[in-house]
Amino acid sequence: MNNHTRGTKHVILRVLLYLFVILVVLVTLYPYFVMFTTAAKSRAEIYSTDGTLLPIHWLWQNFKDIWTLAPLSRYFINSLIVAGGSTLIAIICGIPAAYALARMKFKGKKIFLGIVIISQMFAPVVLLVGIYKIMSTFGMTDSLVGLVFINAAFNQAFAIWLLRGTFISISPEMEQAATVDGCGKVSALIRILLPVAAPGIVTALIFVFINAWNEYTVALTLISTDVLKPLTVGITIFNGYNMVEWQYLFASSLFATVPVIILFVLIEKHLVGGLTSGGVKG
Known part of the structure; x- marks a missing residue:
């Protein structure tokens, strides 16, 4: 019973x-x-007072028209350059920094780690004036390179924190065994640790890429040339002074989610393991 x-x-x-x-x-x-x-609706149907959830007449042409009404392909390429470049920089710089925090002992280690964590508290919008002044000084106010460096900088702390936890979760005995076989620290890091730390690296990669892909405020402030705008800023071309072309704005927004979904599907199997290892206490 x-x-x-x-x-x-x-x-x-x-x-x-x-x-x-x-x-x-x-x-x-x-x-x-x-x-x-x-x-998939017409403008008249969207603004109709008797609107319905589903379109009365499905206008698939809207998904085709957005590519001729705005340079979406150029916006896509710009976003890929910014997201890909900032992700590459954040991961390349984050791996040695995280390894040093996980394995090496040096003065100011805890202070440095605290600064890394505290830096996560500051959103780009809070530092927007300072960012603009610095970028203006270096001549990067209307440059994709400037956006790459800004996005890499603001995602660097998270990458270091996550990768540090990943390296801590890996047994030091693996490095010691590699040292016995004649590997140096750099060689052991590249040949032994990085393959084992792949889940954490992939997790950091996808988070940095998504954050850079979705970034809007800094790009809106720094980029004034239309052909240099990333997708998040470029699609606002459908937001006019008198009327918002919701059908085109939503169609382009749906296309904007495709690269992130594809990236997530490709590396989803590594995500859970990376998040778990990144949460290891050190």
Whole structure:
């Protein structure tokens, strides 16, 4: 009887869990569903007082028109350059810094780690005036290179923190064994630690890439030339002074999510392991 009662409770709890997960998924995906249906409507239907959730007439042409009404391909390339470049810099600089914090002992180590963590408290918008002045001094106010460096700098602290936890979770005995075989510290890092730390590196990579891809405020402030705008800023061309072209704005926004989704699907299997190792206490 007790086993039967426990089994019933287990089934009920599992059903409730599934219902909760389904509810969360529906709430999460609903905005994207609205974006998709709105992107397939006409302007008149969107602004109609008798509007419906689903389009009366599906205008698939909207998804094609956005590529001729705005230089979206150029915006896509700019965003890929900024996100890819800043991710590359953050990972290349973050790996040796994280390794030093995880393995080496030096004066000011705890202070440096504290500064790294505290720097996460400052959003780019808080430092916008200072960022503009610095970029203006170096002649990078209307340059993709400037955006690459800014995004890399603001994502560097998170990459270091996550990668440090990853290196701490790896046994030092692996390095010692590599040293016995004749490897130096750099050689052991490249040949032994980096392959083992791949989940953490991939996790840091995807977080930095997504943050750089979605960045808007700094790009809006620094970039004035239309052909240099990233996608997040460029699609605001459909936001006019008198009217917002919601069908084009939502259609281009849906396309903007595609690279992030593809990247996430490709490396999703490494994500959980990377987050777990990044949370190791040191």
